[in-house]
Amino acid sequence: MANIMYWEAIQRAHDEEMARDPLVICMGEDIGVAGGTYKATKGLYEKYGPLRVIDTPISEGGFTGLGIGASFLGVRPVIEIMSVNFAWLAMDQMFNSAAKVRYMSGGQLTAPCVFRAAGGAAHQLGAQHSARMEKVFMGIAGLRVVTPSNPKQAYGLLKSAIRCDDPVFINEHELMYNMKGEVPDTEYFHPLEGSEVARAGTDITLFGYNISVHWCLKAAEILDKQYGISAEVIDLYCLSPLDRAGIKASVAKTHRAVIAEEDEAPVGVGAEVMAIINEECFFELDAAPVRVHSAMVPQPYNHTLEKATIPDHEDVVKAVLKLFGKA
Amino acid sequence: MKIEDKKRVLREMVLHRRFEERCYQAYIERKIGGFLHLYPGQEACCNGVMEAARPGHDYVITGYRDHVHAIKCGADPKEVMAELYGKETGCSKGRGGSMHIFDVKHRFMGGYALVGGPFPLAAGMAKAIQLKGGDEIAICFLGDAANNQGVFHETMNMAALWKLPVLFVCENNLYGIGTAIERSTAIVHQHKRVCAYGIEAAECDGQDVEKVYAAARVAVDHVRHGKGPYFLELMTYRYRGHSMSDSRGYRSREEEEMWKQRDPIFILRDRLVAEKALTLAEFEAMEKEIDAYIENEVIKFAEESPEPRVEDLEKYVLADRETQLPWLTGKAA
Structure with missing residues (x-):
């Protein structure tokens, strides 16, 4: 390696x-x-x-x-x-x-x-x-x-x-x-379909892709250490076709879901994952799924405004706590 | 052109004309749906150029007025008509329709319905030929109005920069949908537009197939011998509207009559008659024979062919899954 x-x-x-x-x-x-x-x-x-x-x-x-x-x-x-x-x-x-x-x-x-x-x-x-x-x-x-x-x-x-x-x-x-x-040092082909369990957990699934996987991983650590919540992180490296079976399997286990994306919410990955959860495992849910996403604005130049536009791991933690009624 | 070739081309042009007129009728009968763009009036363009090129060897791409180009490359008229009927036996298996005729085995690389879209695709095929080292050329047939897309200039620049073996044929029929060229374009003569990129270009009468052939030979030789792209403008006219929904309210009947005096089929027919290689009676007999062929074979085949199965709706969206498993699952051998 x-x-x-x-x-x-x-x-x-x-x-x-x-x-x-x-x-x-x-x-x-x-x-x-x-x-x-x-x-x-x-x-x-x-x-x-x-x-x-x-x-x-x-x-x-x-x-x-x-x-x-x-x-x-x-x-x-x-x-x-x-x-x-x-x-x-x-x-x-x-x-x-x-x-x-x-x-x-x-x-x-x-x-x-x-x-x-x-x-x-x-x-x-x-x-x-x-x-x-x-x-x-x-x-x-x-x-x-x-x-x-x-x-x-x-x-x-x-x-x-x-x-x-x-x-x-x-x-x-x-x-x-x-x-x-x-x-890997040897030749390696990553599958073009599917998803990956980036961190196993039992209480909630955090769905991320690309950069938001890292927010989810960081959030999972904080949730574990500070709040005793075991979060599973699913890496949706394939966005089309989305991994229906993988999404279903994780939510069926944890019964809760947060989807984190850097994009704006409308017509996005979060919306699509939520739709799949609805279609595949609605009755497994203990709480309504939540999306973490950017603000619906053209990206501002100003540093403070930019930070306010894009979510990060803290927003994921907040969303999870709210979902558990702890915020 | 030799007499025998001229007679053959005349026959082909009559087939192309009658095929298109029969499409018109089938559309009125609601056998053909969607949009239908017909070629009558422009036959000498495709025929003259492809006589100078190598059909089935050179790669040809065009826009949505594509039936005749496909047939000239070698597509079976029966399969083209079946495609227009939306049948499984159609050359694109009923998934394409009039604007998306494909016949890859004859290197007819398709009709595309975004105006100007084929420009870079043609240059890309030429790039592939350059990489592989073959003696084929890429030929892109498009109308004058396509030259007002940004991608026209982007492609001309890259084709010239990389000396790609691509021939651009501009069939200038003087109208972009329903807008006259002088109302949409700063200059009527399109070949002048590529001089800024250092591309060799010429303009030619697009109604006389022998003149088109002579100009196309120069163009094809240039491209095939590694001298880079060439732009050939053919001045022509389409008799029918842009598509079937077009009643031609934007131009006069006098103008149409004037162009019909220079009909590409009649020009060649009259020349062969003057050369005593053909009689009018022979010509009329040929027309009848072609009409019978279209009715008894082409239309019959389209009518009697099966529809695609609804179970196959999602076939062809992606490559066959079985063949891609190593990359889809990561389990490469």
Whole structure:
């Protein structure tokens, strides 16, 4: 096991897959000569050259479509969207071309491409560089959506996404690229479906994904030490399709649920998990599930306002205590 | 073009015209649903270009006015009509419809219904050809109005920058849906728009298939020999409205008549008659024979084919699960 950073894990996955298959390419803004804004493609340009490590113009709709078109002929492009906010410009191609082509061609064509995007609120990046947009992607038929919460997942999910014949959107987080974690030394493929028990518990389930898994883990520790509440943390690394069976199994055990997301509440992961709980295990519930989410505002620049917009582990603790009638 | 090729192309163009007119009738009879965009008037464009290219070898992509391009690439007219009827035997298994004809075995890579959407897809196919080192080219047929999308400029820039083997064919039929080109676009002649990217370009009469063929040979040679992208503009006209819901209130009957005087089928027919390679009686007999083929084989096949099964509704959304298990479960061998 190597203890490496999230960006190093992504870089390693790229490197191994590119070394294995000459049709694996990567493309995006500043990913080549500059080595990538978050270093996720560092050193690849020198190793694989400009035909396979493509510095694109700032044309998200164009280069995303170009990658998808290449994938029609068997190329496996990993397309980096520098900030997920720019993905709005590429969504026509992602949704109308990549996600639908298999269906509307009656199974003749497929778009085996990977879209990677850095999302989330970082530090005072303002309204147009702080969006959380996973909710948009997880509502699209024909597109798989995963979101790694640690370096092992970042490595293994990218490996599996490149191999998979379906288009896969990988939602990363700007604040997590320097996070360290254990990654197996041998080749590892993380499942593109399912969920993970990040911490076992008996009294309540905390659902998180990507950065909010870490709020949940921290909250679980506080709840255990200070309040004697045993919280289970479920890591929903796969947002589409959501792990119905995993959600049900945990809630059937704990009978209570809090869903933590960095995104705004409407039409989000929390809403979807709640719907699944309703459909799958309503009569198992001892209390109404609660969502922890950001405020419904375009991200403010001001530091204090930004902090007030985005939830954290303390908000998760508060929600749990309220649910137990302790707040 | 050789006489025999001209006669064959004339026959194909008549088939394309009669196929589309029969679609019109089937739509009125409510056999075909959704949107239907027909090609009559523009036949010389697709035929001239594909005579210069290699159908079934080169990769072709287009917009939603796509039936004829698919057939020219090698798709079976029966399967195209069955697709319009929404049948399981349709070339896209009834899941696509008129705007999404696909026939990948003949390298017809599909019709797409977002205006301008195929531009970067075509460049991407060219990028794949470049990586793999083949002698194929990618050909993108779109209308003039697609050039007003931002992705047009994004694609022209990347295609030129990376010298991609892609031929852009602009079928300039002078209307974007129901808006005349001079009311939507600062310049009528579209080939001028790509000079800023250093892309070789030409304009050609799109009604005379021999002229299109000659211009397309230059274009195809350029692209196939690694000289980068090429933009070929063909001046043409669609006789029918944009789609079936369009009664053409935005243009005069006089203008339509003027264009019908330069009908691509009649231009070629009259030339062959003048060259004494064809008689009018032979032409009329050919029309009748094609009509009989469409009725007795194409329509019959579409009518008699089965509907898709509702149990298969979710088939084709994602790759077959069994084939993807190692990546879905993480249990790779």
